[in-house]
Amino acid sequence: MVRASKVSQQKSPAEFFAENKTIAGFDTPAKSLYTSVRELVENSLDAAERVGVLPDVSVTLEEISLERFQKLYGVEAAERVDKGLYKDVETERERNAREKKQKQARDRAEKDAKKKAAKTGESVEDILRRQEAGRKAAATKSRRVFYRLTCKDNGSGMPCDDIPNMLGRVLSSTKYNSVMQTRGKFGLGAKMVLIWSQMRVAQPMEVRSSIAGQNFISFHRFNIDLHKNAPVVREHKKLQNPDNWTGTEISVTIEGNFGSYKQKLLKYLKLIAIITPYASFDFRYVAEDEKNSFFHSYTRRTDRMPDPPREAKHHPSDVDLELLKKKIAGSSHKKLSKFLSGEFSNITASLAGRLVTELGGADGARAKGKGNIDISPKQMTDTQLLRLHQFMQQVRFADPDGKDLSPAGEYNLRLGVMKELNPDMVATHEGSAVALEGHAFIVEAAVSIGGKDPAIEQNQLNVFRFANRIPLLFEQGNDVITKTANTMKWSRYKIGLEQGVGVFVSIVSTKIPFKGTSKEYIGDNDKISGAVKKALEQCASQLRTKLAKREEAKQQGEKRKNLELYIPDVSRAVYGVLNSLKDHDSARSRCVRDAHVGILDRVKRGKLLASHFAGELEKYVDKKYQEDGLQYQMQNKKKNRVEDVFLGPLSSERGLTPALSNGVCTIQFLAR
Numbered sequence: 001m002v003r004a005s006k007v008s009q010q011k012s013p014a015e016f017f018a019e020n021k022t023i024a025g026f027d028t029p030a031k032s033l034y035t036s037v038r039e040l041v042e043n044s045l046d047a048a049e050r051v052g053v054l055p056d057v058s059v060t061l062e063e064i065s066l067e068r069f070q071k072l073y074g075v076e077a078a079e080r081v082d083k084g085l086y087k088d089v090e091t092e093r094e095r096n097a098r099e100k101k102q103k104q105a106r107d108r109a110e111k112d113a114k115k116k117a118a119k120t121g122e123s124v125e126d127i128l129r130r131q132e133a134g135r136k137a138a139a140t141k142s143r144r145v146f147y148r149l150t151c152k153d154n155g156s157g158m159p160c161d162d163i164p165n166m167l168g169r170v171l172s173s174t175k176y177n178s179v180m181q182t183r184g185k186f187g188l189g190a191k192m193v194l195i196w197s198q199m200r201v202a203q204p205m206e207v208r209s210s211i212a213g214q215n216f217i218s219f220h221r222f223n224i225d226l227h228k229n230a231p232v233v234r235e236h237k238k239l240q241n242p243d244n245w246t247g248t249e250i251s252v253t254i255e256g257n258f259g260s261y262k263q264k265l266l267k268y269l270k271l272i273a274i275i276t277p278y279a280s281f282d283f284r285y286v287a288e289d290e291k292n293s294f295f296h297s298y299t300r301r302t303d304r305m306p307d308p309p310r311e312a313k314h315h316p317s318d319v320d321l322e323l324l325k326k327k328i329a330g331s332s333h334k335k336l337s338k339f340l341s342g343e344f345s346n347i348t349a350s351l352a353g354r355l356v357t358e359l360g361g362a363d364g365a366r367a368k369g370k371g372n373i374d375i376s377p378k379q380m381t382d383t384q385l386l387r388l389h390q391f392m393q394q395v396r397f398a399d400p401d402g403k404d405l406s407p408a409g410e411y412n413l414r415l416g417v418m419k420e421l422n423p424d425m426v427a428t429h430e431g432s433a434v435a436l437e438g439h440a441f442i443v444e445a446a447v448s449i450g451g452k453d454p455a456i457e458q459n460q461l462n463v464f465r466f467a468n469r470i471p472l473l474f475e476q477g478n479d480v481i482t483k484t485a486n487t488m489k490w491s492r493y494k495i496g497l498e499q500g501v502g503v504f505v506s507i508v509s510t511k512i513p514f515k516g517t518s519k520e521y522i523g524d525n526d527k528i529s530g531a532v533k534k535a536l537e538q539c540a541s542q543l544r545t546k547l548a549k550r551e552e553a554k555q556q557g558e559k560r561k562n563l564e565l566y567i568p569d570v571s572r573a574v575y576g577v578l579n580s581l582k583d584h585d586s587a588r589s590r591c592v593r594d595a596h597v598g599i600l601d602r603v604k605r606g607k608l609l610a611s612h613f614a615g616e617l618e619k620y621v622d623k624k625y626q627e628d629g630l631q632y633q634m635q636n637k638k639k640n641r642v643e644d645v646f647l648g649p650l651s652s653e654r655g656l657t658p659a660l661s662n663g664v665c666t667i668q669f670l671a672r
């Protein structure tokens with residue numbers, strides 16, 4: 001018989017997430033390293049944008065080998081005496097088994113290498129050497145490695161007293177209680193970085209931060225007491241701030257595996273640079289072996305930051321009873337109608353009046369002559385509240401308009417794609433706001449064709465997803481954006497995949513319906529899918545027009561080239577005929593009209609050569625194509641065709657002198 005445990009147990013949120021860290025994106029050491037960088041970078045961007053500052057974010061990742069880690073933190077292993085205790089010391093049996101296995105693997109590899117060599121012409125030795133290098137690299141990847149991760153920004157900074165709570169207490173955030181587009185959402189990310197550190201490294205997090213107008217930098221070192229879900233501050237001091245720096249620098253030591261996630265991490269940074277071209281990102285990797293260190297800089301390409309997102313009110317259709325009670329408790333409205341119009345979006349004063357009258361009737365108050373229900377919300381009984389909530393679910397409210405959202409904007413999206421990937425062609429579109437469960441969302445998209453960047457693979461659709469301007473890199477196949485992009489009939493728009501097509505979709509909303517707390521993908525949803533499709537179709541139609549124009553220009557060019565090809569032969573032939581006629585008087589009288597006598601004379605005197613004919617023919621071809629071009633433009637004018645023209649930013653940075661361009665031409669201003 002199994003006895004039910006009599007002792008009831010509770011778990012703090014910190015303990016829960018420590019035990020279930022996978023749901024927050026902290027799976028393996030490699031993924032945890034990636035997620036840690038991501039969480040800190042996204043907090044930095046939120047912090048800068050919140051105060052309207054162009055973000056400068058720098059990330060440093062310093063590799064710390066196991067040996068150095070042990071020395072650094074004084075945990076060097078004592079000399080081994082009882083060797084049998086250690087799992088990395090082989091027993092006799094284990095060694096024999098390993099050697100046997102290795103021999104079998106070697107024999108197999110040799111056999112395979114011989115087969116491959118016969119096929120490819122490569123030498124067996126080369127193949128084996130490469131395999132050995134691969135094995136060594138895999139062995140390196142499986143070694144335990146630690147990293148000192150530091151992320152510094154120029155954002156809002158954090159009030160000194162808030163730091164331990166905001167970063168050392170799970171489920172604490174300044175982004176709760178507001179209906180607002182933010183990257184952060186759960187009040188979890190930075191704390192998970194510390195919890196991950198505590199689980200493998202047990203070192204505190206260090207935070208330096210200063211807010212505007214503060215003449216010192218606050219410094220904190222702290223851990224989380226998982227059981228109490230509370231910060232444990234180990235050191236707190238005020239440092240001098242001679243440069244009046246505002247921002248935050250968070251530093252933590254974690255276990256990780258950069259080798260396995262290097263490409264993922266760099267892709268993440270590239271994508272975040274695409275969607276935030278007004279930010280500058282530095283990524284410095286400091287390896288144990290200096291030659292493996294590197295530095296990547298993603299430069300700011302515009303000072304035009306999207307208007308920051310604004311706090312919106314809750315939409316009445318997305319309000320549950322608990323939220324209703326909370327809002328009532330926190331409000332000072334004396335009348336229900338004022339409460340409704342003051343606290344919720346899409347309820348005007350007149351609608352609030354209608355709602356209250358209707359509610360009074362339905363509630364029986366009006367029918368019983370007890371006056372209406374426009375009382376203080378705080379005096380409402382539980383039944384009245386339940387009734388109000390149900391009523392709010394039945395009423396048809398206008399959708400939220402999305403005015404408080406902050407999409408990257410077509411300009412930024414185009415600029416980001418151009419600066420990071422430099423494709424041959426790109427089209428962008430920003431859709432209008434759509435509502436989903438009381439939250440507005442906007443889909444913006446870019447579709448690119450070609451380019452040499454390895455991020456765009458040829459012969460396929462390369463889908464890049466963003467949600468609230470965060471790149472989403474995992475669960476690609478399950479995401480609504482990928483699924484929608486894959487159902488598009490690209491050939492209908494004359495878009496072939498040969499050159500590699502890039503599909504960039506960014507969704508912003510006051511509530512992104514992520515699947516899970518790790519914010520990795522958005523599940524299937526008809527409304528989102530419909531809006532994504534619409535945006536992609538718009539981009540695809542623009543590209544079809546551009547491709548048609550390019551094809552037309554190409555054909556013109558080819559025709560011209562073909563004509564030009566004949567010019568030398570034709571000139572030589574004409575000259576040859578004239579040259580043979582010049583001395584035959586009978587021919588002159590029979591075939592040559594007066595007007596041509598001069599030509600023959602000039603040929604005879606050597607004043608007219610084949611090169612002159614070639615020159616004239618070239619002039620003719622030139623003129624013809626200028627006239628055709630003019631005619632083409634006139635036709636377009638008649639059809640009142642308007643071309644999109646884009647003006648690049650005035651910047652002295654390399655490769656970005658301002659340019660006016662459309663599908664036909666580019667005017668480049670040279671900065672002097």
Ligand SMILES: Nc1ncnc2c1ncn2[C@@H]1O[C@H](COP(=O)(O)OP(=O)(O)OP(=O)(O)O)[C@@H](O)[C@H]1O
Pocket residue numbers: 039043044047153155156157158166167172173174175183184185186187188189190191247248
């Ligand atoms: N670099 C920073 N600058 C200013 N404030 C910060 C910074 N990093 C974190 N914060 C503050 O700490 C809070 C907690 O951050 P945390 O990453 O734990 O959660 P979040 O960003 O609110 O949500 P999510 O778990 O979805 O990322 C944030 O809401 C923010 O107020």
